[in-house]
Amino acid sequence: MSVLSFLTSTASNATLVPIEQSSIETSIASLQSRMTQHFSPGMIKQHLRFGSSTRGTILPRKMDKYSDIDYMIVFNDGDATLQTYLSRLKTFVERRYRSSCRAST
Numbered sequence: 796m797s798v799l800s801f802l803t804s805t806a807s808n809a810t811l812v813p814i815e816q817s818s819i820e821t822s823i824a825s826l827q828s829r830m831t832q833h834f835s836p837g838m839i840k841q842h843l844r845f846g847s848s849t850r851g852t853i854l855p856r857k858m859d860k861y862s863d864i865d866y867m868i869v870f871n872d873g874d875a876t877l878q879t880y881l882s883r884l885k886t887f888v889e890r891r892y893r894s895s896c897r898a899s900t
Contacts, residue, residue: 811855819848819864829891830868834883841869 811819827842846865847853854862870880888895 809854809858811853815855823864823866826866830887833887833891838871839868840871843867843869 823844830839830842844864844866847862848864853864856862870883
């Protein structure tokens with residue numbers, strides 16, 4: 796195997812296939828929808844996706860089993876305590892992702 800063919804093969808394997816990209820987009824849309832249903836209107840100021848997925852450098856799970864999507868929400872009330880934010884998110888996950896919570900315990 797030549798160096799060029801090795802590099803070409805490695806680069807090809809490091810690219811998300813369309814089904815993986817579609818799955819990511821579906822998961823993000825589902826997360827946003829569930830947040831909209833869960834939190835009061837106007838409670839969330841902004842949804843932010845960042846990191847390797849937005850830079851186009853995310854690795855497929857077959858290359859990095861810990862690959863993830865970086866996602867953050869900004870609440871409108873910036874004066875709440877850290878514990879308040881954590882409690883809100885914990886309640887959200889427990890109510891909107893029940894099966895995932897049970898599977899991880």
